Every structure is written in C-alpha cells, then in structure tokens.
Amino acid sequence: MDDIIKRNPLRSLIIAILIAVFLWLVFAPWPPELVAKWGRKQIFLNALLGGITLGALYFLVAAGFTLIFGLMRVVNLAHGSLFLLGGYLGYEIASLTGSWFIAFPVVFLVVGLLGLLMQRFIFSKMEGEELRQTLVSIGISIVLADLMLWLWGGQSYSILAPGFLTGPMELPIINSINASTGATNWLRYPAVRVWILIAAIVIGVAMWLVLNRTALGMLIRAGVDDREMLAASGVRIQLVFLAVFGFGAGLAGMAGIIGGTFQSLSPGEDTRFLLASLVVVIVGGMGSIVGAALGSLIIGVTEQMGFVYAPTYSVVFTFLIMAAVLAFRPQGLLGARR
Amino acid sequence: MAMTDQAPRFVNRADQKLWFERIPAPWWALAVVLLFLPVVANNFWLFQVMGWTFILGMIGLSLMFLAGYGGMVSLLQMSIAGMAGYMVAILGNSGTVTVSLGLAWWIVLPAAFLIAALFATISGALAVRTEGIYTIMITLAIAAAFFYFTRQNYTIFNGYSGFNLVLPPQLFGVNWRDPVPFYYLSLALAALSYGAVVYVSRSPFGLALQGVRDNPRRMAALGFNVTAHRVAAYALASVFASAGGILLVWQNAQIAPGTIGMSAAIDVLVVAVVGGMRRPLGPFIGAFIYVILQVFSPDILGFFGFSADRFKLIIGLGFLAIVLFSPDGVLGLWDRWRARRRQQQDQKTGGGVA
Numbered sequence: 001m002d003d004i005i006k007r008n009p010l011r012s013l014i015i016a017i018l019i020a021v022f023l024w025l026v027f028a029p030w031p032p033e034l035v036a037k038w039g040r041k042q043i044f045l046n047a048l049l050g051g052i053t054l055g056a057l058y059f060l061v062a063a064g065f066t067l068i069f070g071l072m073r074v075v076n077l078a079h080g081s082l083f084l085l086g087g088y089l090g091y092e093i094a095s096l097t098g099s100w101f102i103a104f105p106v107v108f109l110v111v112g113l114l115g116l117l118m119q120r121f122i123f124s125k126m127e128g129e130e131l132r133q134t135l136v137s138i139g140i141s142i143v144l145a146d147l148m149l150w151l152w153g154g155q156s157y158s159i160l161a162p163g164f165l166t167g168p169m170e171l172p173i174i175n176s177i178n179a180s181t182g183a184t185n186w187l188r189y190p191a192v193r194v195w196i197l198i199a200a201i202v203i204g205v206a207m208w209l210v211l212n213r214t215a216l217g218m219l220i221r222a223g224v225d226d227r228e229m230l231a232a233s234g235v236r237i238q239l240v241f242l243a244v245f246g247f248g249a250g251l252a253g254m255a256g257i258i259g260g261t262f263q264s265l266s267p268g269e270d271t272r273f274l275l276a277s278l279v280v281v282i283v284g285g286m287g288s289i290v291g292a293a294l295g296s297l298i299i300g301v302t303e304q305m306g307f308v309y310a311p312t313y314s315v316v317f318t319f320l321i322m323a324a325v326l327a328f329r330p331q332g333l334l335g336a337r338r
Numbered sequence: 339m340a341m342t343d344q345a346p347r348f349v350n351r352a353d354q355k356l357w358f359e360r361i362p363a364p365w366w367a368l369a370v371v372l373l374f375l376p377v378v379a380n381n382f383w384l385f386q387v388m389g390w391t392f393i394l395g396m397i398g399l400s401l402m403f404l405a406g407y408g409g410m411v412s413l414l415q416m417s418i419a420g421m422a423g424y425m426v427a428i429l430g431n432s433g434t435v436t437v438s439l440g441l442a443w444w445i446v447l448p449a450a451f452l453i454a455a456l457f458a459t460i461s462g463a464l465a466v467r468t469e470g471i472y473t474i475m476i477t478l479a480i481a482a483a484f485f486y487f488t489r490q491n492y493t494i495f496n497g498y499s500g501f502n503l504v505l506p507p508q509l510f511g512v513n514w515r516d517p518v519p520f521y522y523l524s525l526a527l528a529a530l531s532y533g534a535v536v537y538v539s540r541s542p543f544g545l546a547l548q549g550v551r552d553n554p555r556r557m558a559a560l561g562f563n564v565t566a567h568r569v570a571a572y573a574l575a576s577v578f579a580s581a582g583g584i585l586l587v588w589q590n591a592q593i594a595p596g597t598i599g600m601s602a603a604i605d606v607l608v609v610a611v612v613g614g615m616r617r618p619l620g621p622f623i624g625a626f627i628y629v630i631l632q633v634f635s636p637d638i639l640g641f642f643g644f645s646a647d648r649f650k651l652i653i654g655l656g657f658l659a660i661v662l663f664s665p666d667g668v669l670g671l672w673d674r675w676r677a678r679r680r681q682q683q684d685q686k687t688g689g690g691v692a
Contacts, residue, residue, distance in 0.1 A: 142654030275482040319483040
C-alpha cells in the first residue's frame with residue numbers, strides 16, 4: 001500500500017480527495033446551497049443505498065455466472081432463466097409453506113440440480129466447443145422462458161418478506177438536521193434491503209474464503225488457470241465442474257427469491273438479470289469473484305444514480321462504463337489477461 | 339471477360355461456359371418460382387410470409403456474413419436493423435409529428451444507412467476488442483442497452499410507444515406497401531444482398547476476412563490489419579441489416595422498442611443457425627422455416643391440443659435440436675444427406691468418387 005502511494009503520489013492524492021468528498025457527502029448534513037443544486041440529501045442517499053443493494057443482488061447472480069465462465073469457459077446465457085425460475089419456485093414454496101426461509105435451501109437444491117443436469121447431460125458432451133455451448137444455452141433459455149410463461153403467466157409476482165424484515169430501520173447516517181429544533185433526522189431505510197446487503201456480503205466473503213482457503217477452492221482456482229494441467233494431474237475435473245455449475249445455478253436461484261422480494265418477478269426479468277450479469281462480468285473481469293463484486297457495485301450504483309438524476313439516459317451510463325472498460329482494459333477491471 | 343481474349347484458342351469449350359451457364363439448374367428454377375409467385379400466391383403469402391422471410395433473411399444474412407466469414411457471432415444485427423428503421427421514422431414522416439422531421443426520402447434513406455453503419459462500426463470496434471465467445475456477450479450487452487435506451491428515451495426514440503404510420507415514399511406512383519410491389523421490392527433487395535455477400539466472399543477482402551477467421555495471428559504476420567478487417571466486416575454487414583430494417587418498418591408501418599428487443603435479437607441468431615451459417619443461402623432458409631412456423635403455429639399447436647402461445651417453445655426446442663444434432667443447420671443436414679446418397683450410388687455402380 002505504501003509502495004503504491006509512493007509510486008503514484010498524484011493519483012493517490014486524487015483518489016484520497018474523492019473518497020473524502022464521498023464520505024462527506026454521505027455522512028455530513030448537506031448545506032442549503034448543495035440541497036438547492038442537487039435536491040435533498042435523502043434522494044442522494046436513497047439512490048446510493050439502492051444502488052448498493054441492487055449491486056448486492058447483481059453480485060449474487062453474476063458470481064455464479066463468472067465462476068462457471070472462468071472454470072468451464074461456458075457462457076451460460078440461460079443464467080437469467082435460472083434466476084427467474086428460482087424466484088417463481090421461491091414464490092410457490094413461500095406461499096405453500098408460509099415460510100420465507102424454507103424457500104432458500106429448497107430453491108438452492110432444485111435449481112442447483114437443474115444446473116447439474118445441464119452440465120452433466122448437455123454442456124459436458126460438447127466440451128471445448130464454446131460457441132455451440134453458448135448456442136445451446138440460448139436454446140435452453142428460450143425453452144425455459146416459454147415454459148415459465150406457460151406456468152406462471154404474464155403477471156408480476158412479489159414475494160412477501162417475513163414480518164421482522166418488513167418496515168424501515170434507522171441507519172447511523174444523518175439525513176437532515178431540523179433547522180428550528182436542532183434535532184437530528186437519521187436515515188430510515190427498508191430493513192429487508194439492509195439484510196440482503198449483509199447476506200450478499202456474507203456469501204461473497206464465504207465464497208472468497210472457500211476459493212482461497214480450502215482444498216476445493218484450490219482445485220477450482222487451478223482449473224480456472226489451466227484446466228488441462230489440472231486434469232492431467234489426476235483430479236476428476238468433471239466432478240469439480242459439476243460442483244461449480246450446481247453451486248452457481250443454485251446461487252442464481254436463491255438470488256431469484258431475493259429479487260422477487262425486493263422487486264418483482266415477471267417475464268423479461270430473466271433477460272434483465274442476464275444482461276446485468278454480462279455487464280458486471282465484462283466490467284469486473286471474467287472469472288474473478290472480487291471482480292464480480294466490484295463490477296456489481298459499480299453497475300448497481302450507476303444504474304440507480306442515473307435513474308434518479310437522469311431518468312431518460314440511465315442506461316447510457318451503464319453502457320458507457322462498459323464501453324470505457326472495453327476500450328481501455330478489455331479483460332475487465334480485475335480480469336487476468338489470458 | 340478480358341481474360342478470354344488473351345486465352346489460347348484451343349481451350350476446351352466445356353471449360354469456357356458463359357456466366358449464366360455456370361449457375362446450376364435448381365437456381366434457375368428457384369428464380370422462376372420467386373419471380374412468378376405473385377401469379378399464384380395470394381396477398382397474405384406475398385406480403386406477410388414471403389416479405390417477412392426476405393426481411394428476416396437479410397438481417398440473418400448480415401449475421402451469417404459476420405459469423406460465417408468473420409467468425410464473429412454478433413447479436414447486434416437486429417439492433418442495427420432497428421437503428422436504420424428508427425432513423426427512417428425519425429428523419430422521415432410518421433404519426434408522431436412532434437419528433438419526426440419529415441425530410442425528403444432521398445435524404446432519409448442514405449442517412450438511415452449511414453447512421454446505422456456508424457452505429458455498427460462503433461459497436462463493432464468495441465466488440466472486436468475481445469474474441470470468440472466474448473463477442474456474443476458484448477454484442478448482446480450492447481443490443482440490450484440499445485433496447486432499454488429506446489424504451490426510456492422519449493426525446494429521440496419516443497419511448498415505449500415508438501413510431502407508427504411510417505410509410506414508404508410513393509416513388510414512381512407506386513404504393514410500395516401494396517403486396518405485389520412490396521414483394522418485388524423485398525425480393526430484389528434480398529437478391530441484391532445475397533449477390534453482394536457471394537461477391538464479397540470471393541473478393542480479396544472476403545478472402546482476407548476468412549483468413550482472419552481461421553488464423554488471425556498468421557494474417558497479422560502476413561501484414562493484414564486484423565482489427566480493421568473485422569471492423570470493416572461489421573460496417574459492411576450493417577448495409578444488409580439496414581436494408582432489412584427499413585423494409586421491416588415499412589412492412590409493419592411502425593417501429594417500437596419491442597421490434598428490437600432481446601427476443602428479436604435472438605430470433606435472428608436462431609434463423610441464421612437453423613438455416614446454416616456456412617453459406618449465404620442458410621439465413622433465408624432459416625427465415626422461411628421460422629416464418630412458416632410462426633404463421634401456422636396456431637393451427638399446428640391447436641391440432642395437438644396446445645394453446646397458440648406456445649410458438650416460442652417449438653422454436654426453442656427446434657433450435658436446441660438443430661444445435662445439438664446438426665450444428666451447421668438445415669443446409670448441413672442437406673449436405674450430409676447428399677453426400678451419403680452419392681456414396682451409396684458409388685457402392686452400387688462400383689464407380690469411383692463422383
């Protein structure tokens with residue numbers, strides 16, 4: 001760290017100032033001039049927090065996508081369909097059993113099993129034929145999308161969060177200070193979103209730990225780097241593939257429940273989240289979990305900020321970020337050059 | 339033919355066929371059928387089925403050109419077609435008078451082609467930064483971004499509702515939206531595009547592009563600019579896609595974000611893959627199958643007791659079957675069937691290789 005600062009003093013200074021400004025924007029009460037220019041602080045904070053929680057959701061979807069791509073070189077364009085399927089199944093299970101929490105393990109198992117089957121019976125049959133695998137995944141996504149439209153129709157579903165997660169909670173961030181009484185107004189934010197953010201961070205850290213501190217993680221990282229060499233050293237790589245594919249698919253399914261809880265589920269959400277995963281992975285770097293986290297954060301915050309401050313052009317910002325990354329760092333922010 | 343003048347006089351006459359003699363008989367038959375189709379077919383067939391086949395075929399052709407000769411599977415072609423179509427609606431006349439500029443057709447059409455080509459070139463320049471399957475991801479992302487942008491933006495693209503009443507100009511006193519003129523217009527443009535792709539594929543540029551597809555490193559070592567060839571391929575392919583897109587707007591008389599949505603972008607891929615991406619004929623065959631399935635799916639599905647909405651399921655399953663069992667599409671099936679028949683004949687006659 002010291003080394004980096006010594007080598008790039010100017011760049012470090014700019015970054016430090018930007019961080020300081022950002023922290024001030026978040027934590028300090030805004031002076032009236034700023035409010036006149038940008039609108040109330042609450043709007044900014046809501047957009048920021050909304051972006052971060054949206055990024056958390058994107059991360060859950062994109063993490064599986066990037067792992068599957070990094071290890072197996074499979075661009076699974078049916079990933080968005082797995083997300084939506086998980087959401088619908090979660091809705092059914094939650095309304096059948098009345099328990100939001102039971103839905104998670106069940107959906108993880110069911111959608112993960114679907115992923116296992118896809119890998120075992122389709123993708124492993126055409127290993128190395130990347131284009132064909134991608135085309136097959138497109139075919140699967142068309143079929144799944146239509147089956148889901150058939151079963152669940154075109155209306156939108158919303159999964160109810162359990163009682164203790166509904167309603168707002170106060171965050172230790174100043175929203176505004178009442179000018180006459182001097183009382184501090186703390187920011188209130190939907191509790192469910194805060195918990196989703198925490199859950200995503202826990203899952204992300206757990207994935208990082210598994211990848212970097214366990215034997216299985218070692219195998220996966222070795223497979224990402226050099227699949228042939230790993231297979232040649234006697235590892236039954238097909239089992240590793242199955243495990244990763246199943247896990248990634250299950251994670252996308254669980255993300256579907258979360259997506260259904262704080263937004264809604266309807267046909268078309270599958271392509272929306274597929275696109276989000278694509279952009280996140282392109283920006284963050286293919287096959288990198290940390291890259292997926294960074295990419296999700298950037299894309300989520302950009303999307304929400306754009307949505308609040310420039311509604312008709314919000315997509316353009318996302319796109320511009322992707323274009324800029326492609327132009328200057330085609331392998332993604334944290335991607336390894338292969 | 340300048341070469342013939344200098345050729346020796348004693349050349350075997352069989353080798354000196356004129357250009358129209360070298361076209362095999364089935365092509366002549368196809369040409370005659372297509373030219374005289376309006377005599378027998380009704381307006382629905384001419385306008386809906388065949389018109390749509392040619393349009394979808396041309397957009398698929400632009401993908402086939404990129405994928406088959408350039409090795410770049412781009413999901414962007416529908417967006418480029420849509421961009422050209424949108425430009426026709428925005429610059430020309432439409433029902434949305436607040437946005438449409440109402441310029442004359444001889445400005446609108448070249449401008450639409452140019453802007454679409456510019457869009458294709460810029461997106462292509464981004465997409466060729468990476469290779470292989472990354473191209474699919476990036477072009478899909480760009481296509482999706484364009485779709486969401488047209489849906490959100492009201493000042494230029496008129497948002498969700500898009501443009502309606504976009505009509506072709508009344509050139510030479512002909513209403514080009516009447517079934518027969520529209521049929522011939524789309525047939526002529528499709529034939530032109532087909533001829534252009536065949537011609538370019540044999541030109542030095544096309545050969546270099548195929549070289550880039552097979553071995554970019556070697557082509558770079560030979561002094562070819564790999565990136566420039568790829569970007570130029572995107573620009574050239576945009577012409578066919580734009581022609582298809584403009585016809586599509588005129589056929590539907592409207593364009594909206596739904597026209598260029600994700601499913602439309604993937605349909606173009608389906609059409610090209612089902613037909614076969616090795617030859618320019620493939621997309622047109624794929625488009626014909628697709629349109630026939632779409633038009634007659636209510637009847638077919640109703641026959642088996644399903645609701646007519648399950649059309650996409652048939653398309654998806656058919657696409658999966660093609661990709662799983664015949665990756666080079668229907669044309670590939672046909673080639674293999676012919677090869678097998680030839681072999682069987684040889685076994686019967688005991689003759690050598692035909």
